[in-house]
Amino acid sequence: MPATPATRTDDEVLAGTDVAVLLRYGLTQDAFHTALFGDGAVAAAVTLDRLGVVPRSVAYVAEIVRAGGLAYAAELPEPLPSEEAAAHLRDWLRAAAQVATDPNTETRAARWLDAVAELIGLRRAARTRTSEGT
Structure with a gap:
């Protein structure tokens, strides 16, 4: 009998999402808009939250x-405090x-970033409630 495959959490699955591809298509094609603001935003939030990025x-x-626009933001030397997080974000901004x-x-890209920030905040709030036992 074959071994049972290891189960993966939703976080692990979403962390493997190619956010740059979702940005390229989701910003320009309405058919991918829902995927960008759904799985794409959650995947970005999971990735950045794991790296300790705060929503603000x-x-x-x-x-x-x-x-200043996407091109300007993509060339910021430190768009986020952590180098690894900044590298992810810079790649996403360049793709966009x-x-x-x-x-x-x-405007759509800025709204997407706002959604990612909100999701990071929700993840942090949920962890806080869980650790406090409420």
């Missing part, structure tokens, strides 16, 4: 995207910048 850091980058052809795409 991601929300701040969303404001930078609104003010490649397809950003109009202000609506930039």
